[in-house]
Each structure stands twice: as structure tokens, then as C-alpha cells.
Amino acid sequence: MTNSVSAAAPFDHAKADIILRSSNNIDFRVFKLFLSLASPFFETLFDIPQPAEASEDQEVKDGLAVIPVIEDSKTLDALLRFCYPCTLADDPTLDVLQDALDVLEAARKYSLDSIEKKARQAISSPKILEVEPLRCFAIAHRGRLREETLLAAKQTLALPLIPGWFQEIELITAADLLSLLTYHKKCGDAVYALRDDISWITSHYGSNEACTWLLGRYLYTNYNTQSYNNCNCPRASSSKYRLFGIQSLQWWDNFMEETFKELRDKPCKATLLAAAEKTVQSVKALNCQACSQKVTEGMRDLSDLFVKKVEEVVSRIELELNF
Ligand SMILES: [Zn+2]
Structure with a gap:
């Protein structure tokens, strides 16, 4: 038996009907209905045998089936908050790039389309863009998100022309980086030209x-x-x-x-x-x-x-x- 800990409210509800266990062993007691409504993926997942008829490898806790997932508790918490109605849980704030990326990946995996959209929006929100424009640029371009890529490129103008190494640099090609640097150089030169005529x-x-x-x-x-x-x-x-x-x-x-x-x-x-x-x-x-x-x-x-x-x-x- 795994040594697991219960999640905080609202994922500790007594009447919940299934348990999702995060990779770091936090048990989220949730209602199948909310998740099934959010994604067909969950609907299929919950079609597994009920505890009464469960096989030996199906862990049961407090009479509920336990489904282990690969997401950690932070990502799972955000994902579930998005799935739950706003009367029970507010949408999480994704203002750190890595958190938004984790949620984006999970949302894609579970076919949570509207959550995927929200995570994408978070990646191009000013709060995240201002802090890590280059990472956002690489991620957005790799994901073929045109608008988000252009926004991120504009935000990189706040960095020195020659950037330092960044985590996702390998997601883009040398040609992409050259385009970005050329854009930056052109913007710098065009703005500098404003001094020639201050009318x-x-x-x-x-x-x-x-x-x-x-x-x-x-x-x-x-x-x-x-x-x-x-x-x-x-x-x-x-x-x-x-x-x-x-x-x-x-x-x-x-x-x-x-x-x-x-x-x-x-x-x-x-x-x-x-x-x-x-x-x-x-x-x-x-x-x-x-x-x-x-x-x-x-x-x-x-x-x-x-x-x-x-x-x-x-x-x-x-x-x-x-x-
Ligand atoms: Zn004076």
C-alpha cells in the first residue's frame, strides 16, 4: 500500500467518487462527472471496472478506485481546478512559465481543449512574457502559434541584442534565431533613426x-x-x-x-x-x-x-x- 496524503479542499470531498493519485502521492478525491464533462478522455478512463468487481492490481481506498497519474500534485491541482465549476474552485493563476507548460502538456494529453487554450493564453500573458520572452518565443514557435510567437518576439526587445543561453534554445533552429536577431537589430536601428529628426x-x-x-x-x-x-x-x-x-x-x-x-x-x-x-x-x-x-x-x-x-x-x- 502506498503512503499517500490527501489533497486539500475542494479535492477532499467525502462524497467524491474516484481518487486520482499524483506522481508525488497526493490523493485527489474528485467527482467523475466534472472530469467526464470536461474531456472524453476521462469518460473512457472512468469506464474501468468498479471497486466491487475490481481486479487485484486496482488499488482501492475508502471504497474508491485509485487511479495513478504521471502529473505531480501542482499540475494536477491546476488541471482539476480548470475542470471544476467556478462555484467550487476558481481557475488557477498560471503566472510562471513552467507551470503553464506543465498544464499545457497535461491538457493536450487529456484532450482538455478549453484548458489547452487557457494555458496557451497564459504563455502569452504579459506577466510570463516579460519574465521569459525568449523561452516563450521558442515554445510558441515550436508549437506553431503565430500570434504568441510575434508577441514574444516583441517582448525580447527588452533584452540585450545578443541573448544569453535559455532552456528552450534547442527547440528553434539557427535560422529562427537569426530571424529574431535581425528583427531586433532592425527595430533598434529604426528607433535610433528617430533622433535624426525630432520634429x-x-x-x-x-x-x-x-x-x-x-x-x-x-x-x-x-x-x-x-x-x-x-x-x-x-x-x-x-x-x-x-x-x-x-x-x-x-x-x-x-x-x-x-x-x-x-x-x-x-x-x-x-x-x-x-x-x-x-x-x-x-x-x-x-x-x-x-x-x-x-x-x-x-x-x-x-x-x-x-x-x-x-x-x-x-x-x-x-x-x-x-x-
Ligand atoms: Zn534649470
């Missing part, structure tokens, strides 16, 4: 008065007259990122120069948000009242514009991959 920034603001925060200008009132004065922050000697013909602030020049350099390697939203945040902090450290007062809000607006622009450019680049 997308000036046309967003319309006039220099709408973006005084990034020009180092503040409104100065003297009796009844108002005029713009320059703050004391250092100005850049380069005219590369000059807006409305006004000499650039050094911090603005640095932000543009560094951000584009980083975007070339990782052309994605995360790169931009990190660079914007870093600039907000360094501007605040300058202790310039005019700049530090408005930089947080200004950078937030500018990042929105910048992110939109980067995503627009990236969306035009095609990943040349055969499915």
Missing part, C-alpha cells in the same frame, strides 16, 4: 511656451510685465536636440543622447521609462527651482509620446519567420 517632439508641443520645462525657461513677472527668463542650469554646446531654435539644456541633451543609445540595444517601453525616471532624479539633484518643479510631470507626458513613437516604429518592422 515629432516640437509638433507635439506646438510652441516653445508649451514646453518651457525642457527649455529651462520660467515666467518672470516684473510689475505689470511678464517675460521669460533662463534658469541657471548648464546649456549644451551641441545643437542636435535643439527645440524651437533655443539652446538645449545639458540635462536634456544627455537624456536624448543616452536614451537613444540604450534604445538602439533595447528598443522598448521599459528602456524609455527607466531613462525618464533616471533623468527626473538627476534633474532634481541639480537643485534648480525652475527645472525640478516641473520635470516629473513633464517627463511623464514626454515619455508617453516617446513610447508611442517607439511602438509605432517597431510595429512597422516585420519578423521574417516561417510557420
